[in-house]
Amino acid sequence: MTIDAIDSAPRLTVELVPRMCWFSNVRDRVSRTDWDRMRSQVYEHAGSRCEVCGGRGSKHPVECHEVWEYAERTAVQRLVRMIALCPACHEVKHMGLAGIKGRGEIAAAHLAEVNGWTPQVTARYIDQAFAMWEERSARTWSLDVSALAAYGIDPRVIAEANGTSAEDRSQRAAVATTEVRSCEVRVIPQSELDSYIDHLMYEL
Helix, strand or coil, rough: CCHHHHHCCCCCCCCCCCCCCCCCHHHHHHHHHHHHHHHHHHHHCCCCCCCCCCCCCCCCCCCEEEEEEECCCCEEEEEEEEEECCHHHCCCCCCCHHHHHHHHHHHHHHHHHHHCCHHHHHHHHHHHHHHHHHHCCCCCCCCEEEHHHHHHHCCCCHHHHHHHCCHHHHHHHHHHHHHHHHHCCCCCCCHHHHHHHHHHHHHC
């Protein structure tokens, strides 16, 4: 059974970024000023509510999430748009990170609640999402962030990002992944580990 067979249009989905695409997200490609402006624009458009469940977080209402699509034939990772998500839905999107932080069960429970799934269906869906991630992680992907033009990003910045070779992205991900793994095995405070992984792996 495929993911599509579980539910043709689930409200909330897991979106695992292939390993070789790690550490090259939108926040790494634009200036801090542009990033803050973009996410403020996204939050305002959504009314500072989650675009999936309509909820809001307790510490901060919403976070900015990058929606990507993967062209399997051409091996291109393409930015579709940015959306506002509550922290709980955002955690589901990054289910792998949730597992690293010991919050996998919490994220799975939220996925099941939003989609109205049983624990069994939820577990099967997550397994299939990780299987797809493994397949995609075995490849190298070119980058297409042309969608940033809609957010007023300088065309030169977009062109530079789009011109990054798949091999360069893979090398960067390999180096950064080694840094994360070395961090994980050191005896350090959990709060420090959380902060380090959050900074490297996804945008807030």
